[in-house]
Amino acid sequence: MRALYLSATSLCLSCGPLLAAEKSWTHDGDFGISLSSGNSDTLRFSLGLDSSYEFELCELRNEFDAIYGEDEGVKSHESITNTFTASRDFRNSPWYAAISNDFLYDPMAGIDYRNGTNLLLGYHFIDNERFKFRVEVGPGVIFEKRDGDSSSYAAFKAAQYFSWQINEGTRLFQSLKMTGELGDFSNSIYTAEAGVESALYGPWSVRLAAKSIHYGETDSKSDDQLIILGLGYSFDPDGKGIKNLNSKHKNKGFDSDNWIITGLIGGSYASGNTNSKSLATGILAKRKTEFAETSLGLSANFSQTEGETTAQTAGLDAHSQYSFDKPWFAGVRLDVDHDDLADLDYRIALTPYLGRYLFENDKDFASLEIGPSVVYEKQEDETNTYFAPYISFKADKHFTEDTRLFARVSWRGEAKDPSNYILTSKIGLDHALNHSVSLKAVLTDTYDNTPAEGRDSNDILFITGLEFKL
Numbered sequence: 001m002r003a004l005y006l007s008a009t010s011l012c013l014s015c016g017p018l019l020a021a022e023k024s025w026t027h028d029g030d031f032g033i034s035l036s037s038g039n040s041d042t043l044r045f046s047l048g049l050d051s052s053y054e055f056e057l058c059e060l061r062n063e064f065d066a067i068y069g070e071d072e073g074v075k076s077h078e079s080i081t082n083t084f085t086a087s088r089d090f091r092n093s094p095w096y097a098a099i100s101n102d103f104l105y106d107p108m109a110g111i112d113y114r115n116g117t118n119l120l121l122g123y124h125f126i127d128n129e130r131f132k133f134r135v136e137v138g139p140g141v142i143f144e145k146r147d148g149d150s151s152s153y154a155a156f157k158a159a160q161y162f163s164w165q166i167n168e169g170t171r172l173f174q175s176l177k178m179t180g181e182l183g184d185f186s187n188s189i190y191t192a193e194a195g196v197e198s199a200l201y202g203p204w205s206v207r208l209a210a211k212s213i214h215y216g217e218t219d220s221k222s223d224d225q226l227i228i229l230g231l232g233y234s235f236d237p238d239g240k241g242i243k244n245l246n247s248k249h250k251n252k253g254f255d256s257d258n259w260i261i262t263g264l265i266g267g268s269y270a271s272g273n274t275n276s277k278s279l280a281t282g283i284l285a286k287r288k289t290e291f292a293e294t295s296l297g298l299s300a301n302f303s304q305t306e307g308e309t310t311a312q313t314a315g316l317d318a319h320s321q322y323s324f325d326k327p328w329f330a331g332v333r334l335d336v337d338h339d340d341l342a343d344l345d346y347r348i349a350l351t352p353y354l355g356r357y358l359f360e361n362d363k364d365f366a367s368l369e370i371g372p373s374v375v376y377e378k379q380e381d382e383t384n385t386y387f388a389p390y391i392s393f394k395a396d397k398h399f400t401e402d403t404r405l406f407a408r409v410s411w412r413g414e415a416k417d418p419s420n421y422i423l424t425s426k427i428g429l430d431h432a433l434n435h436s437v438s439l440k441a442v443l444t445d446t447y448d449n450t451p452a453e454g455r456d457s458n459d460i461l462f463i464t465g466l467e468f469k470l
Contacts, residue, residue: 373387
């Protein structure tokens with residue numbers, strides 16, 4: 001034990017003179033969130049922050065990750081990990097020495113805390129601008145409280161890291177780590193992670209990662225698997241950030257003779273100490289000319305927690321309109337909705353409407369629509385048909401050539417009973433990664449003033465996913 005701390009002190013002192021030079025830390029953060037509220041309540045939140053300081057042969061790095069989740073008000077995820085590493089390369093050699101401190105808090109796996117300090121020897125097998133591959137291993141000590149029992153023991157750590165800079169704005173990363181008790185490999189934790197990160201705009205990036213953890217001997221379930229889609233941000237003091245991809249949104253404008261077809265997919269997956277999965281899919285076909293616009297969209301959402309369905313919806317949105325005397329236009333739309341948890345077998349609304357552009361240019365617009373609807377629905381095994389006024393506001397705003405903010409608000413209420421209405425609000429952001437792939441995030445709030453018995457009036461759904469031009 002004494003030799004471990006003496007070696008660590010020597011390593012830190014050897015980097016001391018270099019750290020005295022004027023140089024700033026760099027920070028890269030990432031976060032992801034998925035949310036549904038109302039007839040089903042789910043929440044997934046992830047947060048990460050990587051900080052590094054490099055100078056000549058030395059590097060200091062701190063990696064922080066936190067994950068939290070709830071399903072129907074019951075906590076399903078709660079973990080915090082933090083790894084601090086100080087390393088020094090041997091001059092003119094692929095070898096390096098390092099000391100690391102790893103902290104883990106995961107009460108769902110019975111771990112109140114697990115803190116390990118290791119002295120490591122590492123080797124860079126590949127280290128160039130595109131590919132990096134290194135391995136490190138070394139002894140250490142672990143202090144932990146697990147399943148209510150506190151203990152400390154001699155330990156080891158072995159890790160492997162790989163990254164591939166696929167192009168100027170896209171990076172593939174992978175790692176495999178093992179920490180455990182010397183002489184008892186069953187008391188070990190294995191962590192595997194792989195993912196891809198792609199530049200968005202300036203310092204922003206999108207990050208898709210899969211993570212698997214095996215906890216070894218524990219009274220709780222021994223495995224966790226997670227898939228997380230989120231956004232990243234580079235706090236680079238030099239203003240470099242992550243470079244953008246080229247040719248975003250090129251050839252994506254509307255063609256007067258062709259349909260534009262896009263598909264959307266998003267979701268999350270977790271198993272082990274909790275079992276949950278969600279999937280959001282959609283497809284949109286759209287054709288726009290100077291005076292006319294036609295679109296047809298299909299969407300579906302499904303989520304399940306511990307074998308119980310927490311969301312199951314499907315919808316169709318179709319409309320066709322013609323600008324007869326700009327800024328005025330007229331059209332007809334068809335909306336079909338199904339929501340299993342809201343006891344809505346179907347709701348079909350056919351609406352002719354008159355609209356006016358409040359503002360319009362080549363990219364951006366704001367408009368109002370109004371018209372009468374005929375609604376045919378089956379909810380709680382009761383079938384109803386009624387007339388309902390329809391009002392809608394739509395707006396698109398492009399901040400850059402590649403980034404668009406959009407908003408939709410619609411109200412439809414029964415003519416004879418104004419208290420029977422549905423208010424739907426949607427706000428979203430999409431950003432082109434290249435000419436055929438975009439990142440999309442959408443927050444939808446549906447308020448049904450007369451829900452089925454025992455159901456909530458308000459449903460909130462937040463979806464992040466990738467959109468593909470087909």
